[in-house]
Amino acid sequence: MAGMSPTMAFVDGRPRLRIRFRDIAARWGAVVALLALWWALSHSGMFTPFMLPTPERVATRMWDDALAGDLPLNVALTLYRALAGFVIAAVLGVLIGAAMSRGGIIGWFFDPIVSVGFPMPKIAFLPVIVLWLGFYDVSKISMVVFDAIFPVITGTMLGIKSVEKELIWSARSLGTGESEIWPRIVLPAAMPQMFTGLQVSLPIAMIVAVVAEMLMGGYGMGGAMVQASRMADSPGVFAGIVEIAVVGWFLVKGMASLRRRLLAWHPEADTPSGV
């Protein structure tokens, strides 16, 4: 097979290039179309510049913010809160999910907590968390953990529960000791579903960080938007929306490319997925 590959690459080299170009065009087409629509509507006269500022105006504003240092500071703070919360949620979620997958008392204990907690709007607890933990990062990060942990728990639990017994039996009969079964077989086999849980959890962490900032004020992308809104600073609000979209895009794509790298063996790793 190794001898065949150069010929293969030569034969379908051109079609592959063409497909590549079409893919890229399709992926960016939606972004370009949205920007064009925004541009057209904001220049049509249907909206006042206050209701819908032009993209040029918003871009200029973002550039000014970047030069003034506000934009990098706000992005860095929001990312810090979202990612710190995400990492804590990932570690705790994997531990709890793994413990729950074994059933028994721990499973029974956490099952109702997950069933009730997952669908609940956790942000409603924000006033309580503020009372307990104050206004600063601890409470914001706790809020992120509280929301982002559930997909990790369920992904880990389902992933581990769905490991086929034949896989474990094969490993046992090939000489794997009881204590090696988890690290060598169960965790790698459960990895695709665990990773899906993480991929759902990361955008949630971002959303909750921004919403918590909006509700609590201060620095950060969410706080800056609320501040701009209070000042009737319409370009500032729209700049915030664009910044959040761009940061979110990088996070989601980063996770997807990490998945392709870590789970190259998994058939789904090839599909270009957002989540």
Add this chain to the structure above:
Amino acid sequence: MTQIVIDKVRHMYRPARGRPVLALEDVSLEVGEQEFVALLGPSGCGKSTLLYLMGGFLPIESGTISVNGKAITGPGPDRGIVFQHFALFPWKTVLQNVLYGLERQNMPRDEREARARKFIDLVGLHGFEDNYPSQLSGGMKQRAAIARTLAVDPGILLMDEPFGALDAQTRALMQSELLGIWRASPKTVIFVTHDVQEAVYLAQRVVVMSARPGRVKAIIDTNFDKTAPDLLRSQKFGDMVDHIWGLVKEEAIKAQMGRAT
């Protein structure tokens, strides 16, 4: 020489929900060293359960199974297993899968690499060492699984309907290759199947099991010369298949009736 002794084994299948079912009742069987035995019976007769008990994957509650005079207490590399759905480690390449069992033993790196490649070549997967299981066809996956099991050199090979998930042509090919491998380096093989022709073609003895609860209904000697070019169309082969099919059919009907009530 007798290698495996199954003595009055009884097994209750206990589903997570619902009533326990008696899967095996008073099963006794002896298998000689390097003998190829097929376990044949209708689905649900407990033939796979018996194989899993021999593998040490399920606890033996009543009766004993001993290998080389020692009662088995759990799985071990002396009994290799091949499953119907391959059970390859999907995150490992073909080579890494075959290496896995060798890494569990204290074999030097060069030696185990050479040994893994030897068995990959033996099953005809040369050139696919670096492919992941998801990139292989069903037949190729089963070849990889067989190489992985043979590489650790188990004295006993337990095969659970290994060709049941393959298409007819691939199955026929794999049967004759398995027989070739077994003739070249004989091992004790316990081969579970519900395909009468497959059982007669491969095995030296065919054990027909009854409908649930599984018992040994009959043991038929199928150890005749199978090297004739027209074996599958020969009178002797046909008669043997007809005779065994008659025995299995009775049990299959019983199993159907049992399920209907």
